[in-house]
């Protein structure tokens with residue numbers, strides 16, 4: 131499934147042999163099982179591992195941000211993930227679920243040698259394509275193969291917070307692409323070294339998942 135998604139992404143970026151784009155990709159998994167949540171994932175910049183997420187712990191592998199700045203952001207992520215786990219625990223006490231759900235997010239952007247950029251955010255649930263974020267319109271689109279009240283509810287929940295969708299749009303369309311431009315001055319106007327908060331993407335990725343997970347919990351527990 132992952133290989134398939136990566137293939138889709140590569141096609142989405144139009145990766146040809148002569149015009150290979152520079153990419154930043156974040157992969158993130160959230161497993162919710164019997165009231166507990168586990169997170170893992172990583173990010174790659176130009177094919178090199180740049181970040182690792184293990185449980186509540188995010189590590190910067192490439193020195194993209196100064197240590198003091200990074201330490202603050204790392205704490206933000208840890209707090210956020212703890213908060214998320216807490217919510218899931220509360221929900222599952224109210225409506226116990228004894229099965230496992232895995233949400234997988236794949237988000238990022240690519241920059242072609244001619245300066246054109248492309249961004250993407252795809253979510254799958256239990257290995258099936260679930261939602262896609264359309265950057266130009268800042269909207270979530272349903273990919274779920276069946277008409278399903280859970281999927282419809284989750285999409286509606288995500289669309290409720292326009293601040294989040296606009297932040298996400300900005301992150302994917304601007305912050306992400308600036309990171310790539312800062313790596314390679316030839317592929318666009320040099321804007322100086324990017325100090326864009328990379329971690330923002332992780333947080334937005336996870337915050338989208340919170341809305342979704344809460345929606346899924348509410349729905350699978352009975353009423354939407």
Ligand SMILES: *[C@@H]1O[C@H](CO)[C@@H](O)[C@H](O)[C@H]1NC(C)=O
Nearest residue numbers: 157170171172173174178179
């Ligand atoms: C990122 O994580 C996935 C899943 O754990 C793994 O399959 C993949 O090899 C990792 N990528 C890198 C560059 O380490």
Ligand SMILES: *[C@@H]1O[C@H](CO)[C@@H](O)[C@H](O)[C@H]1NC(C)=O
Nearest residue numbers: 182184185186187188189190
């Ligand atoms: C988080 O990562 C840091 C740096 O790699 C490590 O020192 C620390 O022990 C980790 N904490 C947990 C709870 O895994």
Ligand SMILES: *[C@@H]1O[C@H](CO)[C@@H](O)[C@H](O)[C@H]1NC(C)=O
Nearest residue numbers: 225226227228229230350351
């Ligand atoms: C949970 O497990 C019990 C038995 O262990 C089963 O009867 C029940 O249907 C399960 N509930 C769900 C929602 O899967």
Ligand SMILES: *[C@@H]1O[C@H](CO)[C@@H](O)[C@H](O)[C@H]1NC(C)=O
Nearest residue numbers: 229230231232255256280346
């Ligand atoms: C995900 O998979 C589990 C176990 O296979 C299943 O019980 C659950 O309903 C699935 N979730 C959705 C939204 O289909």
Ligand SMILES: *[C@@H]1O[C@H](CO)[C@@H](O)[C@H](O)[C@H]1NC(C)=O
Nearest residue numbers: 144146149242243244245246
């Ligand atoms: C830039 O290159 C990509 C991939 O080769 C192509 O899809 C896109 O149309 C090009 N854009 C321009 C403005 O030439």
Ligand SMILES: *[C@@H]1O[C@H](CO)[C@@H](O)[C@H](O)[C@H]1NC(C)=O
Nearest residue numbers: 265266267299300303304307
């Ligand atoms: C995305 O960025 C491009 C150039 O960087 C800009 O022209 C475009 O308006 C932006 N789109 C949105 C939806 O923000």
